[in-house]
Amino acid sequence: xxxxxxxxxxxxxxxxxxxxxxxxxxxxxxxxxxxxxxxxxxxxxxxxxxxxxxxxxxxxxxxxxxxxxxxxxxxxxxxxxxxxxxxxxxxxxxxxxxxxxxxxxxxxxxxx
Amino acid sequence: xxxxxxxxxxxxxxxxxxxxxxxxxxxxxxxxxxxxxxxxxxxxxxxxxxxxxxxxxxxxxxxxxxxxxxxxxxxxxxxxxxxxxxxxxxxxxxxxxxxxxxxxxxxxxxxxxxx
Numbered sequence: 001x002x003x004x005x006x007x008x009x010x011x012x013x014x015x016x017x018x019x020x021x022x023x024x025x026x027x028x029x030x031x032x033x034x035x036x037x038x039x040x041x042x043x044x045x046x047x048x049x050x051x052x053x054x055x056x057x058x059x060x061x062x063x064x065x066x067x068x069x070x071x072x073x074x075x076x077x078x079x080x081x082x083x084x085x086x087x088x089x090x091x092x093x094x095x096x097x098x099x100x101x102x103x104x105x106x107x108x109x110x111x112x
Numbered sequence: 113x114x115x116x117x118x119x120x121x122x123x124x125x126x127x128x129x130x131x132x133x134x135x136x137x138x139x140x141x142x143x144x145x146x147x148x149x150x151x152x153x154x155x156x157x158x159x160x161x162x163x164x165x166x167x168x169x170x171x172x173x174x175x176x177x178x179x180x181x182x183x184x185x186x187x188x189x190x191x192x193x194x195x196x197x198x199x200x201x202x203x204x205x206x207x208x209x210x211x212x213x214x215x216x217x218x219x220x221x222x223x224x225x226x227x
Contacts, residue, residue: 002154006154009152030211030212031211033215033216035216040220041218041220042116042202042204042218042219042220042221043155043218044218045215045216048213088154088155090216092211093211097168098209098211099145099157099170100157100211101156101171102147102155102156102157103154104154105152105153105154
């Protein structure tokens with residue numbers, strides 16, 4: 001079992017719809033990051049959250065860190081085809097030797 | 113800008129063969145990492161290094177060895193490849209180990225198939 005579980009594993013939606021991706025763990029993290037990965041490339045950092053309850057916005061993307069710093073969510077408003085990709089959360093804390101351990105990933109497809 | 117470069121990009125091995133994956137970064141980063149990516153499992157940390165001459169185990173270190181003889185290079189070795197090591201391997205680097213501000217920069221991946 002992995003430290004960070006993401007849901008859903010796969011998501012296919014129409015352009016213009018909203019969606020939320022979840023990243024859950026039973027462990028507490030000092031910081032949590034979200035990355036996006038496109039086919040044939042390495043992941044690219046979207047955001048880092050470090051405070052429980054913290055909310056960060058990046059254009060149409062809203063990231064939230066849970067109050068207990070054990071979970072996080074990524075909400076996309078009015079999805080576009082360019083949002084298609086694999087979304088990965090990564091947490092670092094005492095249970096990971098302060099290195100980033102990644103979640104299981106959510107593959108998002110936005111259909112035009 | 114090269115960033116993080118991995119070689120080779122593709123490799124097919126037979127069970128029991130050995131090989132080395134090379135990662136090179138030109139950003140003068142202290143920290144370097146090797147991850148493997150498998151369907152439905154995201155990325156899992158194999159080994160990492162916090163500086164030249166240092167290495168440490170991650171989540172799934174068994175069957176792999178690493179070396180960091182030069183700051184810019186991080187090598188991942190498979191001494192006796194097994195089919196379970198079929199995966200896409202990613203190298204990453206970061207400027208510091210501060211997880212509040214640090215960012216992982218990834219290479220494009222190396223696809224390894226073990227028959």
